[in-house]
Amino acid sequence: MLGFTxxxxxxxxxxxxxxxxxxxxxxxxxxxxVATQATVKALTQPELARLGAPILLGNAYHLYLRPxxxxxxxxxxxxxFMGWNGATLTDSGGYQVFSLAPLIEVxxxxxxxxxxxxxxxxxxxxxxxxxxxxxxxxxxxxxFDQPVGYPAGRAEAAEATARSDRWAERCLEAHRAGGRAGDxxxxxxxxIVQGGFEKxxxxxxxxxxxxxxxxxYAIGGLSVGEPKEETFDLLAFTAPLLPEERPRYLMGxxxxxxxxRAVLHGVDMFDCVLPTRLGRNGSAxxxxxxxxxxxxxxxxxxxxxxxxxxxxxxxxxxRAYLRHLYKAGEILAARSLTYHNTHLYLRLMEDIRKAxxxxxxxxxxxxxxxxxxxxx
Amino acid sequence: MLGFTxxxxxxxxxxxxxxxxxxxxxxxxxxxxVATQATVKALTQPELARLGAPILLGNAYHLYLRPxxxxxxxxxxxxxFMGWNGATLTDSGGYQVFSLAPLIEVxxxxxxxxxxxxxxxxxxxxxxxxxxxxxxxxxxxxxFDQPVGYPAGRAEAAEATARSDRWAERCLEAHRAGGRAGDxxxxxxxxIVQGGFEKxxxxxxxxxxxxxxxxxYAIGGLSVGEPKEETFDLLAFTAPLLPEERPRYLMGxxxxxxxxRAVLHGVDMFDCVLPTRLGRNGSAxxxxxxxxxxxxxxxxxxxxxxxxxxxxxxxxxxRAYLRHLYKAGEILAARSLTYHNTHLYLRLMEDIRKAxxxxxxxxxxxxxxxxxxxxx
Numbered sequence: 001m002l003g004f005t006x007x008x009x010x011x012x013x014x015x016x017x018x019x020x021x022x023x024x025x026x027x028x029x030x031x032x033x034v035a036t037q038a039t040v041k042a043l044t045q046p047e048l049a050r051l052g053a054p055i056l057l058g059n060a061y062h063l064y065l066r067p068x069x070x071x072x073x074x075x076x077x078x079x080x081f082m083g084w085n086g087a088t089l090t091d092s093g094g095y096q097v098f099s100l101a102p103l104i105e106v107x108x109x110x111x112x113x114x115x116x117x118x119x120x121x122x123x124x125x126x127x128x129x130x131x132x133x134x135x136x137x138x139x140x141x142x143x144f145d146q147p148v149g150y151p152a153g154r155a156e157a158a159e160a161t162a163r164s165d166r167w168a169e170r171c172l173e174a175h176r177a178g179g180r181a182g183d184x185x186x187x188x189x190x191x192i193v194q195g196g197f198e199k200x201x202x203x204x205x206x207x208x209x210x211x212x213x214x215x216x217y218a219i220g221g222l223s224v225g226e227p228k229e230e231t232f233d234l235l236a237f238t239a240p241l242l243p244e245e246r247p248r249y250l251m252g253x254x255x256x257x258x259x260x261r262a263v264l265h266g267v268d269m270f271d272c273v274l275p276t277r278l279g280r281n282g283s284a285x286x287x288x289x290x291x292x293x294x295x296x297x298x299x300x301x302x303x304x305x306x307x308x309x310x311x312x313x314x315x316x317x318x319r320a321y322l323r324h325l326y327k328a329g330e331i332l333a334a335r336s337l338t339y340h341n342t343h344l345y346l347r348l349m350e351d352i353r354k355a356x357x358x359x360x361x362x363x364x365x366x367x368x369x370x371x372x373x374x375x376x
Numbered sequence: 377m378l379g380f381t382x383x384x385x386x387x388x389x390x391x392x393x394x395x396x397x398x399x400x401x402x403x404x405x406x407x408x409x410v411a412t413q414a415t416v417k418a419l420t421q422p423e424l425a426r427l428g429a430p431i432l433l434g435n436a437y438h439l440y441l442r443p444x445x446x447x448x449x450x451x452x453x454x455x456x457f458m459g460w461n462g463a464t465l466t467d468s469g470g471y472q473v474f475s476l477a478p479l480i481e482v483x484x485x486x487x488x489x490x491x492x493x494x495x496x497x498x499x500x501x502x503x504x505x506x507x508x509x510x511x512x513x514x515x516x517x518x519x520f521d522q523p524v525g526y527p528a529g530r531a532e533a534a535e536a537t538a539r540s541d542r543w544a545e546r547c548l549e550a551h552r553a554g555g556r557a558g559d560x561x562x563x564x565x566x567x568i569v570q571g572g573f574e575k576x577x578x579x580x581x582x583x584x585x586x587x588x589x590x591x592x593y594a595i596g597g598l599s600v601g602e603p604k605e606e607t608f609d610l611l612a613f614t615a616p617l618l619p620e621e622r623p624r625y626l627m628g629x630x631x632x633x634x635x636x637r638a639v640l641h642g643v644d645m646f647d648c649v650l651p652t653r654l655g656r657n658g659s660a661x662x663x664x665x666x667x668x669x670x671x672x673x674x675x676x677x678x679x680x681x682x683x684x685x686x687x688x689x690x691x692x693x694x695r696a697y698l699r700h701l702y703k704a705g706e707i708l709a710a711r712s713l714t715y716h717n718t719h720l721y722l723r724l725m726e727d728i729r730k731a732x733x734x735x736x737x738x739x740x741x742x743x744x745x746x747x748x749x750x751x752x
Contacts, residue, residue, distance in 0.1 A: 038700065042707040045692065067700040071676055075694070083692040300447060316421065316459040318451070324414065324443040331418040331707055 002140065002188035002215035004247050004268075012362035014263045016353050019216075019247055021139045021188050024087035026054040028247060028268040029356075031259065031349045032089060033342055034276060037062050038072075038082050041276045042331075042338040045084045051339075052346050055086055055140075057271045060133050061093030061100070061124075065115050069135040077137025088138040089271075091251075092129045092171075094145040094164075094192070095220070106146060108163065126170035133187070134178045140188045142218065143171040148196035150226040157196030164194045165208045172212050188215035190249060196221060197230060199237050206241035216247040216269075223253045232261060239265040256285055256348050260368050263352055263361070275345050279338030282326040286344075289372050293323040293337075311343040378516065378564035378591035380623050380644075388738035390639045392729050395623055397515045397564055400463035402430040404623060404644040405732075407635065407725045408465060409718055410652060413438050414448075414458050417652045418707075418714040421460045427715075428722050431462055431516075433647045436509050437469030437476070437500075441491050445511040453513025464514040465647075467627075468505045468547075470521040470540075470568070471596070482522060484539065502546035509563070510554045516564045518594065519547040524572035526602040533572030540570045541584045548588055564591035566625060572597060573606060575613050582617035592623040592645075599629045608637060615641040632661055632724055636744050639728055639737070651721050655714030658702040662720075665748050669699040669713075687719040 003020035010016075019026040033040045033048060035056040040048055048056065058078050063069065075081045078088045098104065101113035110125030124132075129144035145164035148157045168191045179186035191214035195202030209217060219238055222231050235250065242248050249269035250262050259270050275285070282293045286306035291298070304314035305322065313322075313336045325333035355364035379396035386392075395402040409416045409424060411432040416424055424432065434454050439445065451457045454464045474480065477489035486501030500508075505520035521540035524533045544567045555562035567590035571578030585593060595614055598607050611626065618624050625645035626638050635646055651661065658669045662682035667674070680690035681698065689698075689712045701709035731740035 037704045037706060038697070039704075039706045039708040042711075044708065044711065046688070066704060067675075067696070071696055071700075074676070075678060075696070081697055083697070299443075300450070302451060312422070320443070320447055320451070321414070321457055321459070324447075328413045328415075328442060330413060330415045331710060332415040332420060334707060335418075335420065335711070 001186075002247075004216070004245065006245070008357050008359070009266075010356045010359055010361040012264050012365065013266050014352070014356040014361035014365075015266050015268055016356040017247070017268060019268075021087060022185070024055070024139060026087060027353060029259075029263050029349055029352055030054050030269050031345050032057040032269065032271040033345075034271055034273045035082070035088075036273075037066070038078060040338075040342070042280060042334045043276075043342065045082055047339065048084070048342070049086065051343050052350075053086060053342070056082075056084060056088055058088060058090045058136065058138060059093060059096055060090045060129060060136060060141075061096035063090070063136055064093065064132050065117055065122075069132055073135045073137065079137075087140070089140040090133050090136050090138040090142065092133060092142040092144040093124060094129070094142075095147050095251075097124055098147055106163075108166075110144075111146070126167040127174040130171050130174040130178060130189075134175075138187060140190060140216070141175070143168045143189065143191045143214070145192045145194055145220060147221045147224070148194055150197060150224045152196050154196075154198055157198055157201055161194045161196065161201045161205050164192065165205055168192070168209055168214075169212060172214065190214055190216040190218050190247075192218040192220040192251070193238060193242070194221050195238070197226060197234060199234070202234060202238045203241060206238055210241070210243050214246070216249060217242045218249040218251050218269075219267075220251050222250065223258070228258075231258075232265075235262060235265050235267070239267060255290075256345065257369055257372050259345075259348065260352065260365050263356075264365055275341035276338050279336075279341045280334040282323075282333065282337065284322075284337050285341050287371070291319075293319065293326050293333075298323045305337075305340050306344070309340065309344065311340050313337075313340045313343075377562075378623075380592070380621065382621070384733050384735070385642075386732045386735055386737040388640050388741065389642050390728070390732040390737035390741075391642050391644055392732040393623070393644060395644075397463060398561070400431070400515060402463060403729060405635075405639050405725055405728055406430050406645050407721050408433040408645065408647040409721075410647055410649045411458070411464075412649075413442070414454060416714075416718070418656060418710045419652075419718065421458055423715065424460070424718070425462065427719050428726075429462060429718070432458075432460060432464055434464060434466045434512065434514060435469060435472055436466045436505060436512060436517075437472035439466070439512055440469065440508050441493055441498075445508055449511045449513065455513075463516070465516040466509050466512050466514040466518065468509060468518040468520040469500060470505070470518075471523050471627075473500055474523055482539075484542075486520075487522070502543040503550040506547050506550040506554060506565075510551075514563060516566060516592070517551070519544045519565065519567045519590070521568045521570055521596060523597045523600070524570055526573060526600045528572050530572075530574055533574055533577055537570045537572065537577045537581050540568065541581055544568070544585055544590075545588060548590065566590055566592040566594050566623075568594040568596040568627070569614060569618070570597050571614070573602060573610060575610070578610060578614045579617060582614055586617070586619050590622070592625060593618045594625040594627050595643075596627050598626065599634070604634075607634075608641075611638060611641050611643070615643060631666075632721065633745055633748050635721075635724065636728065636741050639732075640741055651717035652714050655712075655717045656710040658699075658709065658713065660698075660713050661717050663747070667695075669695065669702050669709075674699045681713075681716050682720070685716065685720065687716050689713075689716045689719075
């Protein structure tokens with residue numbers, strides 16, 4: 001079972017805590033690098049350990065389709081499969097099945113779909129999504145839900161949210177049935193609040209899920225294309241409706257600035273593909289905003305990616321060299337930018353935690369947001 | 377200037393020595409990982425240092441076209457540009473201009489061609505190839521030659537070889553003109569023996585170049601598509617014609633087995649894209665031959681790439697995991713396989729050297745070649 005100790009709640013709303021799960025201790029607020037297919041794209045597991053990643057996020061939809069859960073179970077679970085000594089979390093695949101798979105059919109039972117890899121037919125239900133995640137063996141698993149896109153009609157949002165909440169209950173039952181009494185190896189399970197962009201639906205979903213004994217609560221369906229102010233308006237509305245004593249996980253968010261803002265609303269956990277995806281696309285976050293090495297202005301720029309950064313890449317390479325690697329299609333460009341971006345995210349989480357523990361998080365957040373350009 | 381001390385010549389013909397160049401000491405026989413575009417594909421410079429790479433090989437043709445020699449000169453040369461503390465060598469671009477560039481026109485003056493990147497027009501001459509390499513600033517540079525393909529007519533081979541030898545003389549003159557008397561920063565320069573697949577042409581080329589005061593001698597134009605036995609027949613014929621007291625560099629060769637065989641003919645230096653290229657294509661060398669992870673037999677194989685290997689990848693990952701990464705198109709597959717392959721090549725060179733110094737190289741080579749399958 002998942003332990004969560006709130007060490008400090010800052011006057012700003014920021015929370016610092018410790019999650020303990022199956023022998024792992026995770027300091028919060030935590031950022032979870034995304035290892036969709038059992039690898040954080042372009043990084044090694046020893047690098048992630050060196051960077052201080054507390055937990056990696058795999059994806060049940062992807063891993064179920066490839067390499068398949070049989071192999072992962074046989075080697076002792078996702079962490080063993082990857083050679084990773086830290087904690088792991090799997091997303092249930094709810095989001096992926098709706099965004100990636102062709103020929104989806106949704107019923108009360110679950111979602112039938114075709115694989116985006118080979119077209120094979122599959123059915124995911126709340127029960128099978130939990131069973132798959134038990135086989136993959138992450139420390140924290142997620143309920144199987146039907147996300148709501150943006151924009152969405154109210155009726156559609158209401159239907160998907162009510163169904164997600166019913167599925168959440170089935171997930172919890174399947175989760176308990178999958179474990180044995182007193183089974184310490186049973187992972188922890190989080191519910192996911194949906195509700196689209198309707199506050200009353202968000203409130204209903206939060207209330208329904210709060211009555212169920214999830215180990216933590218995620219806020220899903222944000223940062224799916226809506227204007228940023230709407231994201232934060234809904235986050236500010238939804239977060240306080242969740243049980244205070246359980247971790248709050250804002251799924252798929254976001255830029256460094258998004259994370260700094262979301263912490264003000266008491267969010268404890270984050271994941272996002274931005275540091276890795278942008279890294280592969282030639283972009284780097286710096287302490288003063290985002291730079292894109294595709295821009296010709298960096299052609300002769302002999303300064304490091306981020307003059308304020310102490311990572312190995314910034315200690316070794318110039319923007320001009322990294323731009324050359326990117327233009328030449330070299331893997332070292334993706335490696336270097338991903339490493340730097342992930343370092344920056346993980347250092348940011350440390351700084352956020354320190355500021356909360358020191359009771360000066362609002363000052364930190366305001367200072368941070370002021371010095372950024374509007375690139376995030 | 378380049379120093380070369382022959383420490384031991386084994387009864388088999390294998391030579392162990394030390395090259396000293398601009399403050400670097402390189403133990404021979406040496407393998408030079410290929411950093412065509414100022415990066416060894418998929419590896420970092422700190423990894424290459426950790427793996428014990430003594431020297432990296434860049435390519436003047438590629439670097440001249442992108443990022444351009446102005447930038448590299450401004451930062452202090454190739455090693456500084458890459459953030460590499462070891463030695464560097466550049467190939468002149470002779471081979472690349474003939475194999476990559478469209479619309480080539482060869483005259484006694486040099487080669488006019490269009491860039492394979494943007495179609496722009498350029499002229500490379502022996503003089504400009506040396507000037508470009510001086511600007512790139514590697515520790516060892518190569519003469520500009522016109523390679524002969526396989527198969528080639530005798531007249532064509534004779535013409536290209538005679539021209540290459542005349543160009544070699546012009547290269548040496550341009551090299552001296554580019555330096556100042558007593559200039560310790562002047563790089564060392566190697567001549568390249570051509571001659572196609574005609575022994576008398578090889579003998580003429582070796583004799584002509586040996587009369588010129590090159591710091592070392594390369595054997596070019598082998599391993600360009602000819603049967604393996606022809607490669608080694610010509611190598612066995614050509615190598616003894618080169619000055620004994622200067623290093624011998626067999627360009628672009630080869631598999632681990634090729635290297636073990638070539639050392640028997642007194643070769644001191646090697647470069648090859650195989651460990652990196654095969655790594656990106658899902659193949660790994662092992663102590664008993666080559667394996668290709670595309671093969672379905674590795675799907676559930678929980679053994680390391682090479683059970684006899686002590687590299688980080690073999691200590692951490694299974695073939696099943698690496699195959700999954702390769703199938704999923706993940707960068708970590710290329711990284712891991714390239715790292716392992718490069719580790720294997722560099723350990724092999726250490727083993728070769730030890731065997732020569734112990735006077736038991738023939739035994740080593742025979743044992744090595746016996747236990748390999750015919751995959752190299």
